[in-house]
Amino acid sequence: MLTHFTPLDHLLLKCQHFWRFEPFHESRSRQHRFANTPLATWLDGLSASDAHTLKHDVSSVYQQLQTFIPELKDIEPLVALEHSSTMPLELDSHLATGIPGRKLEQITAMGSQALSAHSGVEWLEWCAGKGFLGRILAHHSGQSVTSFEWQQPLCEYGQAEALKQNLPVTFIQGDAFHCDHQHVFNNKQHAVALHACGDLHVSLMKHAMDHQLAALSIAPCCYHLIQDDQYQPLSSLGKQSALTLSKSELRIPLQETVTGGERVERHRYQEMSYRLGLDELLREELGLSEYQPIPSVKKSQLQLGFIEFCKWAAQRKGFELPDCDFKRYQRLGEERFARMEKLSLVQMAFHRPLEMWLILDKSLYLQEHGYKVHLTEFCEKKITPRNILIHAVL
Ligand SMILES: C[S@@+](CC[C@H](N)C(=O)[O-])C[C@H]1O[C@@H](n2cnc3c(N)ncnc32)[C@H](O)[C@@H]1O
Incomplete structure (x- = not known):
């Protein structure tokens, strides 16, 4: 690819x-x-x-x-792209409580892929929201999960649910761009990011390289949510390219x-x-x-x-x-x-080519930093059109 x-x-x-x-x-x-x-x-x-x-x-x-x-x-x-060959996870009803329909399908599909290609002995759930995916990973792997999220009410909800279900999940409230790294990252982690927008999934890749995270499974979305006026390519090939993309053009794949x-x-x-x-x-x-x-x-x-x-x-x-x-x-x-x-x-006709260009730029960047990268569609487009999963293992 x-x-x-x-x-x-x-x-x-x-x-x-x-x-x-x-x-x-x-x-x-x-x-x-x-x-x-x-x-x-x-x-x-x-x-x-x-x-x-x-x-x-x-x-x-x-x-x-x-x-x-x-x-x-x-x-x-x-x-x-190759379609995922893993079957979506079957969930006990208590684990699925409160997860809206399409989100549940995304989570069971992505969770199944992350578990089948798991590397590391704990999980980091990046921009976790209410931590649905993290709880499912904790339940199925028995390993601890750090769920990192900006919004305090979501952290409180997620932590309370994890306690109720007796799962080894710890929420950390923080800002992806200014966080206390020692508490959040370590090299035994497999990080998962379901629909972390624009700069948020890029920040995870950079933290992963700094802290040598064991693996990453990222499903990017909202490419236009960036701090700069234009897309900043990450890989050497991306940087050499003459293709520039403004914020509004980054909306085209969406x-x-x-x-x-x-x-x-x-x-x-x-x-x-x-x-x-x-x-x-x-x-x-x-x-x-x-x-x-x-x-x-x-x-x-x-x-x-x-x-x-x-x-x-x-x-x-x-x-x-x-x-x-x-x-x-x-x-x-x-x-x-x-x-x-x-x-x-x-x-x-150019929606997916533009999205693939962005995905490949990120994948090449991971590869340049020692990760082996595998790309798949983790679910059907009708569940979410943002269905590309970048899986990277150190
Ligand atoms: C699209 S949601 C995805 C949530 C979850 N992964 C899911 O799929 O249900 C993105 C999440 O990123 C969080 N977020 C936004 N800015 C953040 C920041 N600077 N640091 C950490 N999390 C942030 C939001 O609060 C939101 O919960």
Whole structure:
């Protein structure tokens, strides 16, 4: 896998025009970046239902787009990962208490992999939240777990649960970026980090190297939650690369979401088309040339319809709504939504390649520091799209 970094790097650099944009904003004009090309003709020819079907079938997207972006012919082997061969753990009901459905599936899948590839004689659960994974590892291995977490209430909840279940778990409340290292790390630990965001999983890798941790199992997420303005590559190859990624571009791989069913999709359609419609209204009626970000909105507010949404947004943002043809702006919003969805299909072909580039940069960095690295998909994408596990053993 690690040899895939360079070809992926070249492909992403060569194809920047196809992924380095925001479909929400690009949808403003029919004269978007692909206008007057065979790709635009193909996009225009897609029905809403075609676009919807393709959105859930990335292999077809790769195939169909190859005609317009020949580099995609080589993409599938570069992003394919071995699926985990271990069975998810079977849990006693008391261990599963309080763990929400999808989180439980993630934890039993990741826990099973961490246990089957365990190295070391104790565990460190990094950015532990309520410590669900740590308790399961303590129960199944009988080994002690240090659960490190920032939020005091989560530490208290997790510690109380561990005591109730008589498990050898100790919570340490602290900040990943400023912690008392002697109390947290030692070289007998196998560290696990399920969905530790951006800089948090990077900080674990750095601590692991400083303290020679025996093993790491990391499922990264939220790549954009970093302190710098741009991604800071870690590996030598990453540092040599000309690919730069801003915080907003680091969100691109996260656009791949789990399908939430018909109700969730209907709600998204309504919200996005209202936002886009209001954008059109503000530009045309008030002459605003910049996009006005509107805060998050409750479902109950959306249910009141487009005009009420505009009134609500006007009140929140302090602008005066003109008397205008709201129906027309609602329709323009719906048209923009359709265009945005089609433009997103092009960017979608690069979600996983971008994520793999980030994952491989981190993996190469671990390898450069003496770790043997193995990459897998620890669960199906429908359980979480952030399903890549970096497993590293010293
Ligand atoms: C996405 S949650 C994952 C929690 C848990 N691993 C899970 O999968 O359920 C990330 C966790 O990191 C914690 N966190 C955020 N910033 C932190 C910091 N600076 N130091 C330690 N933990 C932090 C948050 O409080 C949160 O519990």
